Amino acid sequence: MKWVKTFAAICAAAAVSGAGAQAPIKIGFMAELSGPQAPLGQDQYDAFMMVVEQNGGKLGGVPVQVIKEDSQLKPEVATQLVDKLIEKDKVPIITGITFSNVMMAVHKKITDQEVFLIGSNAGPAPIAGAQCSPYTFITSWQNDNQAEVVGEYANQKGYKRVIGMAPNYQAGKDFIAGFKRNYKGEVIDEIYTPLNQLDFSAELAQVAAKNPDAVYVFYPGGLGVSFVRQYKQAGLAGKVPLLSTSTTDGSTLPAQKDDALGVISGTFWGPDFNNPANRKFVDDFEKKYNRIPSQYAAQSYDAALLLDSAIGKVKGNVADKKAFQAALKAADFKSVRGNFKFNTNGFPIQDQYVFEVAKDAKGRVSLKTIGSPLKDHKDAYHTQCKLS
Amino acid sequence: MTTGLFFVQALNGLQLGILLFLLAAGLTLVFGIMNFVNLAHGSLYMMGAYFGAATFNATGSFVLAGSVAVPATMLLGVVVERIALIRLYHRDHLDQVLATFGLILFFNELVRIVWGPGAQFMSPPEVLSGSVDLFGLRYPAYRFAIIAVGLVVAAGLYVLIHRTRVGMLIRAGATHPDIVAALGVNVRRLNTLVFGLGAGLAGLAGVMAGPILSVQPGMGEPILILTLVVIVTGGIGSIRGAFYGALIVGTVDTIGRAFLPTILREFLERSLAQAAGPAIASMLIYVLMAVVLAIRPQGLFPVRHA
Numbered sequence: 001m002k003w004v005k006t007f008a009a010i011c012a013a014a015a016v017s018g019a020g021a022q023a024p025i026k027i028g029f030m031a032e033l034s035g036p037q038a039p040l041g042q043d044q045y046d047a048f049m050m051v052v053e054q055n056g057g058k059l060g061g062v063p064v065q066v067i068k069e070d071s072q073l074k075p076e077v078a079t080q081l082v083d084k085l086i087e088k089d090k091v092p093i094i095t096g097i098t099f100s101n102v103m104m105a106v107h108k109k110i111t112d113q114e115v116f117l118i119g120s121n122a123g124p125a126p127i128a129g130a131q132c133s134p135y136t137f138i139t140s141w142q143n144d145n146q147a148e149v150v151g152e153y154a155n156q157k158g159y160k161r162v163i164g165m166a167p168n169y170q171a172g173k174d175f176i177a178g179f180k181r182n183y184k185g186e187v188i189d190e191i192y193t194p195l196n197q198l199d200f201s202a203e204l205a206q207v208a209a210k211n212p213d214a215v216y217v218f219y220p221g222g223l224g225v226s227f228v229r230q231y232k233q234a235g236l237a238g239k240v241p242l243l244s245t246s247t248t249d250g251s252t253l254p255a256q257k258d259d260a261l262g263v264i265s266g267t268f269w270g271p272d273f274n275n276p277a278n279r280k281f282v283d284d285f286e287k288k289y290n291r292i293p294s295q296y297a298a299q300s301y302d303a304a305l306l307l308d309s310a311i312g313k314v315k316g317n318v319a320d321k322k323a324f325q326a327a328l329k330a331a332d333f334k335s336v337r338g339n340f341k342f343n344t345n346g347f348p349i350q351d352q353y354v355f356e357v358a359k360d361a362k363g364r365v366s367l368k369t370i371g372s373p374l375k376d377h378k379d380a381y382h383t384q385c386k387l388s
Numbered sequence: 389m390t391t392g393l394f395f396v397q398a399l400n401g402l403q404l405g406i407l408l409f410l411l412a413a414g415l416t417l418v419f420g421i422m423n424f425v426n427l428a429h430g431s432l433y434m435m436g437a438y439f440g441a442a443t444f445n446a447t448g449s450f451v452l453a454g455s456v457a458v459p460a461t462m463l464l465g466v467v468v469e470r471i472a473l474i475r476l477y478h479r480d481h482l483d484q485v486l487a488t489f490g491l492i493l494f495f496n497e498l499v500r501i502v503w504g505p506g507a508q509f510m511s512p513p514e515v516l517s518g519s520v521d522l523f524g525l526r527y528p529a530y531r532f533a534i535i536a537v538g539l540v541v542a543a544g545l546y547v548l549i550h551r552t553r554v555g556m557l558i559r560a561g562a563t564h565p566d567i568v569a570a571l572g573v574n575v576r577r578l579n580t581l582v583f584g585l586g587a588g589l590a591g592l593a594g595v596m597a598g599p600i601l602s603v604q605p606g607m608g609e610p611i612l613i614l615t616l617v618v619i620v621t622g623g624i625g626s627i628r629g630a631f632y633g634a635l636i637v638g639t640v641d642t643i644g645r646a647f648l649p650t651i652l653r654e655f656l657e658r659s660l661a662q663a664a665g666p667a668i669a670s671m672l673i674y675v676l677m678a679v680v681l682a683i684r685p686q687g688l689f690p691v692r693h694a
Contacts, residue, residue, distance in 0.1 A: 036604050038505030168666050190662050191649070194670045196610045198601045201400040201531065202646040208525055209393045225507040225602035233512070233600070235519030235526035255507035255602060 024063040025311065025318060028085035030078065030106075031096035031121075033070035036222050039251040040296045041070070041098050044120055046289055047281075047297035048095065051304035054284070059304065060311025067091065071098070075105030082106045086113055092318045093118060095303050098296075100124040100143060100171055111135040114321060116328070120303040121296055123347060125174070129381030132345040137328050139306055140299040141268055142347050142379030143171065146245045147178030149266035149352035150216060152373035154243060159213035160185045162243075165203065165227075166218040168192035175218035175245050181380065188212060198226045204234045214241040224248065225255045232259045248357050248367070250294020257365050260357040268348075269298045269337040270355050270367040277334040292366055298336050309333040343378055345385035352377045392523030397646045398639065399522075403531045405638025406538030410593035411611060412618040412630035413545060414586020420625015420691060421561045422579050424477060425484045428468070428491035429615065430608025432587045436461040436594025437603045438499050441508040444598070450513040457595035458588050465587020469580055477579070496605045508603040534596050541592070542631055549627055558582060562625045562691055614641075617677050623687025632689050637673050644672040 029048060031041030045068065057063055067089055071078035085091045094110055095118040097103050103122035110117045111133035123142040127133070154162060164179060164187050166172030176190055188210065191203050207215060215236075219227040224247035231237055237259075244265045253260060271282050271292050281301055285293040293301075310327035311318065318324045331342050343349050352374040355367040415429045440457035444450060472491065476484050511517065512530040519526040549555035557578055560568045569575045594608075601607065614637065622633020649665025656664065680688060 034500070034505070036505065036606055038500070042505065192662060192666045193645075194666060197670075198607070198610065199404065201403065201528075202397055202642045205393060205396045205400060205525065206646055206650075209390065222507045222602035222604040222607070225604075226600065229511075229602075230528070230600060233517065233519065233528035233530055235528070251506060255509045257509050257511070259511065 024065040025059070025093070025316060026065050026067060026089055026091040027059075027307070028067050028069065028082075028089065028091040028094040029096045030069040030071050030081055030085070030094060032073050032098040032102075033068070034072055037073055037098065037220075039221070040121065040294075041096070043250065043294045043297040044096055044098065044300035047285065047293065047299075047301040048120070048304045050284060050288060051301060051308065055308065059308045060313070060316065062311055062316035064311075071102050073099055073102065075102055078102045078106050079109060082109050086110070086115055092116060093307065095307070096120055096300070097122050103127065107131070107133070107136065116318070116324065118303045118307060118328075120300040123379075125379075125381050128345050128347050128379050129384035130386075132382075132385035132387055134325055134346070134387055136346040137306065137342065138347045139303040140295075140348075141350075142381065143174055144178035144181065145352055145374075145377060145379060146267045147175040147216075147218070148182045148380075149354060149374045149377070150243050150245060150264070151179045151181060151183035152352075153264065153266065153354045153371065154179075154214060154216070155182065155184050156371075156373060157214070157241075159241070161188045161212045162214050162216055163187070163189045163191065163207055163210060163212045164216045165191045165193070165200075165207075167195045167197075167223060169195050172218055176216070179216050179245075182374075185213075187216075195223075198223065200227055200230050201234075204230060204236065207240070208234060208236060212240060214243050216243045217247055218245045220246040221251065224252045228252075228256045228263060229259045237262060250292055250297065253357065253365050253367075254291070256357075260365060261359075263357045264354060264370075265357075265367070266352060266354050267295050268350050268352055269295050270353060270369045272360065272367065272369055273336065273338065275334075275336070275338050278336040278338075281336045292360075292364065302333070302335050302337070302340070305333040305335070306331060339376065343382050344387050345379075345382045346387075347379050347382065349376055349378050351375050390523075392525045396522060396525050396527055397642055399527060399531070399535070400646070401639030401642035402635065403535050403638070404642055405635035406535050406542075407593055407597060408611070408614055408618050408638055409538060409542060409631050409634035410589045410596075411615040412622070412634050413627055414589045415615055416619040416622070416625055416627065416630045417558065417562075417582050418586050419619065421558060421565070421582055422477060424473065425481050425488065426473070427485060427488040427612065428495065429586070429590055430612030431492050431495035432461055432465055432590040432608075433594040433597075433611060434499065434603075434605075434608035435464055435495060436591030437510075437598045437601075437607065438503060438508065438594075439591065440595030440598045441510040441603045442503070444510050445508070450511075450599075453510070453598075454592070454595050458591045461591025461594065462584045462588035465590075466580055466584045468587075469583040473583070474576075474579075492609070495608075500605045505605060508598075510598040510603055512599040530599060537592075537596065541589070545627055554581070614673070617673050619687075621677050621680050621688060623690035626687070626689055626691045629687050629689035629691075633687070636688075637676070640676055641669075641673050644669040648672075 031044045033041040069081045093116045097119045098121045100122040117136045119138040128142045164176040242263045248260045248263045309332045313327035314323045351372045353372045356370045358368040360366040439460045440453040443456040444453040516530040618633040618637045622629030648669045652661040
């Protein structure tokens with residue numbers, strides 16, 4: 001009967017340890033962690049876990065258990081994973097979410113079940129507008145914002161004729177539309193290339209022939225690496241200013257290096273921001289992971305800080321949904337971007353900046369802040385959101 | 389639409405065609421001679437690019453990158469052939485497709501584990517990093533180099549296939565494999581040789597594409613599809629077919645992408661032209677392939693059965 005004794009001992013030990021420690025809050029983390037888009041999800045995960053580790057496995061003073069899932073850029077996989085996280089793991093909070101199409105597939109499913117969604121990248125228009133939810137809090141941006149600020153920059157620079165280029169899918173068209181929202185000059189041509197096309201020689205020759213004042217592009221990931229190189233090789237760099245969104249960021253600069261120097265981009269944060277929260281974030285991240293953090297890391301770092309503050313406010317009782325909602329809404333944390341508060345739709349009200357690719361103090365190719373054309377910027381869709 | 393612009397676009401088409409030819413030559417030989425469908429050919433291209441990028445990042449020399457990547461890919465091709473593919477020669481095409489598709493997944497995951505999921509840095513040699521003036525339009529010097537290298541390789545292949553004993557065996561193997569074997573030629577060794585040659589060419593294409601495109605996991609798949617279109621259009625098993633097929637596909641694709649949206653805008657509404665232009669342009673080569681298959685199922689330049 002030895003095994004009975006052993007079994008009893010294990011049960012007793014489990015009971016003791018269970019009683020001794022506070023049950024951890026489960027947090028589902030879902031992002032693109034494989035395939036060509038994996039650098040984005042990996043930065044989101046690394047930055048989030050850095051906060052958890054620095055706090056000794058706790059957020060807001062309460063132990064947390066992060067359950068990591070790879071949505072593989074497949075909406076159908078993502079919906080299954082959300083079912084698993086909610087039904088089986090019973091998580092009260094899900095964070096991450098890299099791509100807008102994945103966000104659209106899981107947003108309603110998560111928030112309908114009153115699970116808190118702390119999105120740290122994708123910000124498609126519908127969930128900022130009519131489909132907004134009191135359970136959604138986005139620590140990144142609404143997609144259009146990063147294009148709007150570049151449009152505003154083009155106005156300031158007095159560019160009259162601009163050519164827009166993007167991959168031929170929804171996000172590509174959204175970013176071109178976002179650029180046009182603030183831009184007052186003329187977009188003389190819009191070129192949409194197939195999403196899997198990596199060679200832009202034909203399009204760049206057309207661009208060169210039209211000789212515009214500037215070119216605005218949205219080419220994320222590997223597309224951006226190819227595009228920026230070919231723009232340089234075609235002799236356009238330095239001649240026709242290249243304005244961009246999500247094309248030269250922490251995920252692509254290591255492969256673009258000097259070819260990207262001088263490229264302009266717009267977003268909410270850069271590694272050179274000089275505020276205490278950001279200096280700590282960038283130093284810690286570089287020390288731990290030996291690379292310059294990308295904006296995706298910054299967004300997710302803020303998501304972790306937001307959860308840290310809100311869980312602390314409700315003393316770990318996230319089951320009190322009203323109180324936890326209010327605690328999240330307060331956004332009582334020091335964001336790496338400086339100003340941060342939530343709008344009625346759960347998206348940030350924040351300054352938008354313009355960056356130029358340049359060498360940093362250590363001689364590495366990085367982003368340099370050159371202006372902030374939009375202050376306390378709100379997305380265009382919050383008026384369609386019926387929350388208050 | 390100026391003559392200069394048209395000329396530049398024709399060069400772009402030629403350059404894409406040359407790159408496709410390097411891939412198609414190997415694929416068509418393997419397909420034609422061994423009757424083997426190798427979907428993993430794109431992975432060899434990717435491995436070539438990665439070998440090149442790794443050498444480049446370690447040494448800073450593009451020449452060295454090329455001279456390491458090509459033999460390394462060739463060796464890899466031979467090893468893969470000896471270990472895995474040799475067991476599949478007598479299975480049907482579906483098994484071969486499944487197994488080589490598995491190899492694609494294997495290699496994509498392998499580079500992700502070794503080099504990480506992000507794109508790798510690689511740049512052309514300093515002398516070729518600029519652009520050349522052509523009738524007031526600029527053309528990247530590096531792309532001229534690709535065209536030159538590709539043409540040299542094409543000439544070399546022509547000599548190899550038509551003027552040497554090995555070439556004679558390759559040609560004979562493509563048309564009469566049983567007789568070649570009956571004459572006492574070691575067909576197994578010939579197969580390995582052909583496979584290694586194809587892998588080397590794929591590696592060369594990969595390392596030359598490295599500074600233009602982004603070296604990343606999965607970079608072989610889009611180009612593999614174009615390559616399959618090339619060999620079907622040109623005629624399976626024929627180097628000549630691969631060459632002309634690649635130039636036709638490269639030119640049609642480039643000219644379509646460059647001018648179709650502009651032409652459509654002449655008689656369509658702007659927003660409609662912007663939506664339809666790229667869609668139709670990217671379909672052009674498949675339409676071309678369908679037409680060729682309908683009219684000449686053996687391809688435009690099939691192997692000549694003497």
